[in-house]
Amino acid sequence: MIIVEPCAGLGNRFIALASAYHAAKQLNRELVVVWKEESVLGAPMHALIRLPEDVTCVEISEYGFKRDFIGQMRGNRIKKKYRALAGKFYECDDIMRLYDEKGSKGVAHEFDKVLAVYVKATNPFWDILELEHAFDFILPQDAIEQKKKQVLGQAEGKRLVSVHIRRTDHIEAWKNSPLRLFVDAMNKALEQDEATCFYLATDDIETEASLREVFGERIITFSGKTLDRDSRQGIEDAYVEMLCLASGEKILGSFNSTFSVMASKLGNIPLEVMKLEQ
Numbered sequence: 001m002i003i004v005e006p007c008a009g010l011g012n013r014f015i016a017l018a019s020a021y022h023a024a025k026q027l028n029r030e031l032v033v034v035w036k037e038e039s040v041l042g043a044p045m046h047a048l049i050r051l052p053e054d055v056t057c058v059e060i061s062e063y064g065f066k067r068d069f070i071g072q073m074r075g076n077r078i079k080k081k082y083r084a085l086a087g088k089f090y091e092c093d094d095i096m097r098l099y100d101e102k103g104s105k106g107v108a109h110e111f112d113k114v115l116a117v118y119v120k121a122t123n124p125f126w127d128i129l130e131l132e133h134a135f136d137f138i139l140p141q142d143a144i145e146q147k148k149k150q151v152l153g154q155a156e157g158k159r160l161v162s163v164h165i166r167r168t169d170h171i172e173a174w175k176n177s178p179l180r181l182f183v184d185a186m187n188k189a190l191e192q193d194e195a196t197c198f199y200l201a202t203d204d205i206e207t208e209a210s211l212r213e214v215f216g217e218r219i220i221t222f223s224g225k226t227l228d229r230d231s232r233q234g235i236e237d238a239y240v241e242m243l244c245l246a247s248g249e250k251i252l253g254s255f256n257s258t259f260s261v262m263a264s265k266l267g268n269i270p271l272e273v274m275k276l277e278q
Helices: 010-027 069-085 092-111 142-155 171-176 179-192 205-218 232-245 258-267
Strands: 002-006 031-037 055-061 088-090 117-121 160-165 197-202 251-253 271-273
Touching: 002 010, 002 069, 010 031, 010 092, 010 117, 010 232, 010 258, 031 069, 055 069, 069 117, 088 092, 092 117, 142 197, 142 232, 160 179, 160 232, 160 258, 179 205, 179 251, 197 205, 197 232, 232 258, 251 258, 258 271
Parallel strands: 002 031, 002 117, 031 055, 088 117, 160 197, 160 251, 251 271
Antiparallel strands: none
16 A cells, blocks of 8 residues: 655645556555645645545645644544554655655665555655656546636637746746746747747736736736635636646746646646756
8 A cells, every 4th residue: 555645735746646646556556645735735635636536535634723623633643544554654855865866666665565655745756757648647626627718718729838937935936037038938939820829827917917018918817816825716726727837839937846847747748947048
């Protein structure tokens, strides 16, 4: 048995899920997913995704005793139960170190030593990022898929290029992926096809305004989205945004952004990271 507790944000959780899923398939193990609703990701799994029927999904609340005493107690009991089943427990740093040092073969060797492992993860611990269609087993719920189609209705019948510009607290993206690089790449896309439109995902209002000045109605956005990741609506909207990015011909993405990477993997489309030359 492989028990995985995906941690951190949506992109990191999908990476942890995919690592555990493909490890379980290759090692012929049962897979149990412990999905926690918490302050950094305030949405239950059933509001976002569907997993294959042979995957056991357990949802818990981890907002703390002050906010949700009963939910926290239940979550603690469930995690204690599954950890007791595991012959080996890996914290996020432990499994990341093992994979970095020994790769998938090393992970498989360690997993084979016990009947069950419990893994907390934010990063890959299996060779999934080089694997085609590695995330196809993760399916959006119908409501998420419908909202995506509504947002992208403006692009129907047109060539769509996705643009993800990460800003706010992501200092590396600010420094390494300046706006001018995106503008240059978008102009090149228009030279190839004048009918091109752009799905823009950004967390910065000024960036959106600047691109609208240049490209006008060619810019498509998810208007009215909620940015609060502590709320169910905010996480649902983030997933819709990721799927919208995944629907383009390619993604012009931000430096060191898991969100850009995950969108390209979900859509099985190329990712061109906008990065200053060193």
